Amino acid sequence: MRIAVIDDDSAQVDLVRQVLESAGHTVQGYSNGSKFLREQHRDSFDLIVLDWHLPDIEGPDLMRRLREDRRVPVLFVTARADESDIVTALDAGADDYMIKPLRSAELLARVSALLRRTYNGTLRDQRIFSYGSYVFDTASQSLCVSGEAVTLTQKEFELALLLFRNLGRPLSRAHIMDQVWGRGDDIPTRTMDTHISRIRTRLHLRPEHGFRLSPLYGYGYRLERVEEFATAPAPG
Known part of the structure; x- marks a missing residue:
């Protein structure tokens, strides 16, 4: 599956890429929301891993813009752990939520679960x-x-x-x-x-x-x- 990672922390993008590519996914990293919004019209993604704080747009605002024209599952990733922040992310359209620092096994499990749920469990086993x-x-x-x-x-x-x-x-x-x-x-x-x-x-x-x-x-x-x-x- 093709996955976009939007995060201005290059080390974070590298970590997510390493974990997801080891599971056979294709990962494209973006350091800001504007670049992603420009390039999404030339590419397709099956899932988006999105950070809260970006240099040009807040994660929830970017997610609301994504929801205007297409439905792609979004895994929200942030260091903000307050209940009100979680509610804000979910209300903006997040399908799941992870708190930094990321744990590789949990990241892969959550991504796999989101993909199975979104694409009706037909990723690997269905004939x-x-x-x-x-x-x-x-x-x-x-x-x-x-x-x-x-x-x-x-x-x-x-x-x-x-x-x-x-x-x-x-x-x-x-x-x-x-x-x-x-x-x-x-x-x-x-x-x-x-x-x-x-x-x-x-x-x-x-x-x-x-x-x-x-x-x-x-x-x-x-x-x-x-x-x-x-x-x-x-x-x-």
């Missing part, structure tokens, strides 16, 4: 994912649409599942590349667009079949359910 007529089997890397098998390459399967598991959520190009092709691969930018086009065609991702796969200019892609057609069967 079958069903979205209407679309049924993914991760063990066999197979997809059935309305009971008919659809032949996909491994990357096409991974990309399609990523899109369906994030229905309605904008996904940046960086996030898609990281999740499907990995950070170390030197992949031409057209590769993603070609795979997207193939998936749209092979899975009939059009409004008349209940789903719309749309490009987001300068950002990435979003797969969304089209309610008026949501109950219509997808073709085999």
Whole structure:
């Protein structure tokens, strides 16, 4: 999962990065809220670890701005331990709260719990994912649409599942590349667009079949359910 850490203490960012990357997550650090707000429109994150005191904006104020347009779980981290501070953070939209100094095991446990709760416990152990007529089997890397098998390459399967598991959520190009092709691969930018086009065609991702796969200019892609057609069967 992709996690943003917003804290002006570089040592704190390094600690959080070390703990979370050891568990297989991808971590991006930000030293202030303004930089994060600028760059979040070019990237996607599954969780945010947020400090209270930032050089340009208070943590609760930043969190309220985040809640205006998207819902990403936020783990609030601060040295402030008064009950009134905890209430302020929770009222601003925090999903959980940790008090410094951080303990590595607790940090990882809280992050894992937040991710499981937010993404319906489907991070690692679930094998079958069903979205209407679309049924993914991760063990066999197979997809059935309305009971008919659809032949996909491994990357096409991974990309399609990523899109369906994030229905309605904008996904940046960086996030898609990281999740499907990995950070170390030197992949031409057209590769993603070609795979997207193939998936749209092979899975009939059009409004008349209940789903719309749309490009987001300068950002990435979003797969969304089209309610008026949501109950219509997808073709085999």
